[in-house]
Amino acid sequence: MSDIKHGPVVPTPGALGVLRPLPADAVRLTPGGLLGGWQARTVAATLPHCVASLEARGNLDNLRRVNGDTDAGFRGYWFADTDVHKTLEAAFWSGARPAFAAEAAALLEKAQDADGYLNSYYQDPERRDRQWTELHFSHEMYTAGHLIQAAVAAARSAPGDAVAQQVVSVARRFADLLVQRYGDSPQTDGHPEVETALAELYRVTGHRPYLDLAARLLDNRGHGTLGEGRFGAAYFQDHLPLRATTEVTGHVVRQLYLLAGAVDVAVETRDEALLATVEQLWDSALDSRTYLTGGQGSRHRDEAYGDAYELPPDRAYAETCAAIASFQLAWRLLLATGRAGYADEMERVLHNAIAAGTAVDGTAFFYSTPLQRRTGHDSGDENAPGHRLDWYDCACCPPNLARLMASLHTYAATGDDGGLQLHLYGAGEFSSGGRRVEVATRYPWDEQITVTVTGTTADPWRLSLRVPAWCTDVRLTVNGTPAPARAQGGYLRLHRIWHPGDEVVLTLAMPARLVAAHPRVDAVRGAAALVRGPIVYCLEHADMPADGTLFEDWELDATAPVAVAHHGSGLAPVTLRVRVRARTAQDRPLYRDLRTGGSTAATATVSAIPYFLWANREPGPMRVWIPLAAPED
Ligand SMILES: [Zn+2]
Secondary structure, eight states, X not given: OOSSOOOSOOOOTTSOOSOEEOOGGGEEEOTTSHHHHHHHHIIIIIHHHHHHHHHHTTHHHHHHHHTTSOOOOOOSOTTTHHHHHHHHHHHXXXXXXXXXXXXXXHHHHHHSOTTSOOOTTTTSTTTGGXXXXXXXXXXXXXHHHHHHHHHHHHHHHSTTOHHHHHHHHHHHXXXXXXXXXXXXXXXXXXXXXXXXXHHHHHHHHOOHHHHXXXXXXXXXXXXXXXXXXXXXXXXGTOSSOGGGOOSOOSBHHHHHHHHHXXXXXXXXXXXHHHHHHHHHHHHHHHHHSBOTTSOBOOBTTTTBOOSTXXXXXXXXXXXXXXXXXXXXXXXXXXXXXXXXXXXXXXXXXXXXXXXXXXXXXXXXXXXXXXXXXXXXXXOOSTTSOSSOBSOOSSOOHHHHHHHHHHTGGGGSEEEETTEEEEOSOOSEEEEETTEEEEEEEXXXXXXXXXXXXXXXXXXXXXXXXXXXXXXXXXEEEETTXXXXXXXXXTEEEEEEOOOTTOEEEEEEOOOEEEEOOOTTOGGGTTEEEEEETTEEEEEEGGGSOSSSOOGGGEEEOTTSOOEEEEOSSSSOSEEEEEEEEEESGGGSOSSOOOOOOOOEEEEEEEEEEEGGGTTSSSSXXXXXXXXXXXXXX
């Protein structure tokens, strides 16, 4: 293992790929920026909250129980260990909470069976005989996968550290057991995740059997070994071999983790056909099964993709983990292909569906991220609360947010032989080889991004700046002189001999925009959403007139201009001022003869706030898609 620190996803030198991730210690986000602020908040608030919750909710006691150090009963779901693994991964990526990392590593090492098995639920004496007998359901390999990913983070973040090596040793013993048990087996796990983990462990260790097992587990899918389960084989993507599928289906997180593993295997084995399959599946998700926020999955019952264009805003499931998985998959596809569309999607899902997952104080979280909450919403279901909860019985999302945000700096930029590419705009410093730039920006609140060269090589090199597909007005200056701003393949590519102090200013115009959905998205016909730059906006009850009008009765007057308002303080740095009208809808019966009737009862100019900031004030209704007001009678 080298001493250079790296983040998630580091393809080997021989792998397929166009772009290379930058070493983790070659990138830094400034806490004053939005992205850096999220990362700093994660370290200061979310990670400690996760650690405390693991103690309070029994996850650590479950391991102590295996070790004979407590007689407390098992608590939580059968995959409760994954919350420990993901929090440990976040601790390694951030370098924070070393005492927790040391304690968790010691607990895991002690709890591990002699053969490498480690799963506190199935190590219960009453359940030991069920080990490996219910793979469709057990999450045993899924749980192993998260342990392995914690080890990958340990190896890449803290090379040479004794605790990190302890976690790597534990994970390798489990991975070796998986290779021994399933290296020649036709079976696979009901919940994908171990595939990407094994491919990453191969990258860290160079041990080829890990990659071979990942490839085998992918190819074992689609042959009916998991049975029909409760929701049918498509629920766990076992209805067809992966290479024969053309559309995403089933449980969204499973689908996206599976595809992330498929990209890892495809690039490491130089399997271009498999990579093309994943790209096609990605397109099928983005074309008709993705919310405006980047969230995916509309079905609560099986946490699944619905039919094409089935995207109800109020019944959006859009699990936070699915948004994170989409981001992780897009990053892999970006590295493999260099295509800007993947970075565009990373930006969208990060700034909307993922960002909405966490409260402004960093200690409360959404599991599902709906695009509408109604007045009087029934919050009884923990998967559809009206406000963020401080933890969940199924707590997959909070530590998933922690591990993503702890490693967020490694997703912003890449390098190749010809230069440096900036994909996500956040204030910070990025370097590749001897090429180093500093980025100063208040993006996405402000339109301007200033990139200053702070280190360079004597040879000319190419600085590539992503131009998001939403932007139609791009301006560029180099050392104060206007320069052509023609994007090629979604990037401005500036090739020259650079000198320290050279300054590039990119301006991405961000007028407020009204967005309509494809007509087949029946649920939001006749409605529009407000967007500025990468940020989706929403109306929230706290900003509406206190005149007794029901929140749902307000409609958008699309004929009025939308003003952009900047604020020096308060919840949202930028709000959009819009004209709304209320109709006399409350007097209408549930059904009536079709007519255009109803008269305007009230008008107002109100502020729309960034969607990701909703539910940080008193609980109440919210909506992204706003019905368009009919012309006056
Ligand atoms: Zn989740």
